[in-house]
Amino acid sequence: MSGEEIVYEIEKIFPNAQCELYHESTFQLLIAVVLSAQTTDASVNKVTPALFTRYPDPFSLAKADLEDVEGYIRTIGLYHSKAKNIIALSKDLVEKFDGVVPSTYKELQSLAGVGRKTANVVRSVAFDIPSFAVDTHVDRVSKRLGLAKVDDSVEKVEEKLKRKIPRALWNQAHHDFIFFGRYFCTARHPKCQECPFTSFCQNEKLERYKALKKKKKEME
Ligand code: SF4
Missing domain, CATH: 1.10.1670.10 (Helix-hairpin-Helix base-excision DNA repair enzymes (C-terminal))
Structure with a gap:
C-alpha cells in the first residue's frame, strides 16, 4: 500500500483528525506545543485555559514571575524547565520579533524550547505551510x-x-x-x-x- x-x-x-491542543492564537499554539513535550495533549489542555487567561500573549508572559507560571502548569511533566522556557520564549518573541510568532524554521528554532517538531506543528497548523511533525x-x-x-x-x-x-x-x-x-x-x-x-x-x-x-x- x-x-x-x-x-x-x-x-x-x-x-x-485535527490539532487537539487548545489555543486561540498562534502564540498560544506555540506555547501549548512546547508544553506538550513528553506529556499528553489532554493534560496540557487542562492547564492552558487558565494560563492563557492570565497570560494571553507574549508581552504578558515575558514579564511573568517564574513561580506564578509554575503554579499554572505544575500538573504536567517537566513543569519547571517548561515554565522557564515559555517565559524565555516570550521574551525572545517580544525582543526579536515584536511579539509576532515567525514562520521560518530558522526563526522558530531560535526561540527557547522550540525544536524541529514544535516548529513543524506551528508551521503546519498556524501557517498552513506543508510540514510533517x-x-x-x-x-x-x-x-x-x-x-x-x-x-x-x-x-x-x-x-x-x-x-x-x-x-x-x-x-x-x-x-x-x-x-x-x-x-x-x-x-x-x-x-x-x-x-x-x-x-x-x-x-x-x-x-x-x-x-x-x-x-x-x-x-x-
Ligand atoms: S500494530 Fe497498528 S498498524 Fe499494526 S496491525 Fe496493529 S493496529 Fe494495525
Missing part, C-alpha cells in the same frame, strides 16, 4: 506501517514520510497519523483485529528491535 493509500485508509477511520505517535505508526525502518531517527522518519506521501497531504496526514496512533494503533494495545493494515504491519519486527535495544542498554 502506498503512503497516499495509507493516509486515505486512516481517514476512513478518522475523517476529522514527527512525534511519538507518528514515529511509531510510520514504523509499524513500514513507511520507515525500525531504527530510523526522527529526522529520517520525517524525510521518508515527505518522500512517500504527496506534499499536498502532509498537513492533514500528520493529524491522521496522530489520531491513528493515539486512538487505534496505540503503543501497548493496538486494535490489530480491526486494522486494515495487518497484512504488511511491521509491529513484531519493531517490538523485537526495541527488546534488543533495551537488552543492549541494560548490558552497558
Whole structure:
C-alpha cells in the first residue's frame, strides 16, 4: 500500500483528525506545543485555559514571575524547565520579533524550547505551510506501517514520510497519523483485529528491535 493509500485508509477511520491542543492564537499554539513535550495533549489542555487567561500573549508572559507560571502548569511533566522556557520564549518573541510568532524554521528554532517538531506543528497548523511533525505517535505508526525502518531517527522518519506521501497531504496526514496512533494503533494495545493494515504491519519486527535495544542498554 502506498503512503497516499495509507493516509486515505486512516481517514476512513478518522475523517476529522485535527490539532487537539487548545489555543486561540498562534502564540498560544506555540506555547501549548512546547508544553506538550513528553506529556499528553489532554493534560496540557487542562492547564492552558487558565494560563492563557492570565497570560494571553507574549508581552504578558515575558514579564511573568517564574513561580506564578509554575503554579499554572505544575500538573504536567517537566513543569519547571517548561515554565522557564515559555517565559524565555516570550521574551525572545517580544525582543526579536515584536511579539509576532515567525514562520521560518530558522526563526522558530531560535526561540527557547522550540525544536524541529514544535516548529513543524506551528508551521503546519498556524501557517498552513506543508510540514510533517514527527512525534511519538507518528514515529511509531510510520514504523509499524513500514513507511520507515525500525531504527530510523526522527529526522529520517520525517524525510521518508515527505518522500512517500504527496506534499499536498502532509498537513492533514500528520493529524491522521496522530489520531491513528493515539486512538487505534496505540503503543501497548493496538486494535490489530480491526486494522486494515495487518497484512504488511511491521509491529513484531519493531517490538523485537526495541527488546534488543533495551537488552543492549541494560548490558552497558
Ligand atoms: S496491525 Fe496493529 S500494530 Fe499494526 S498498524 Fe494495525 S493496529 Fe497498528
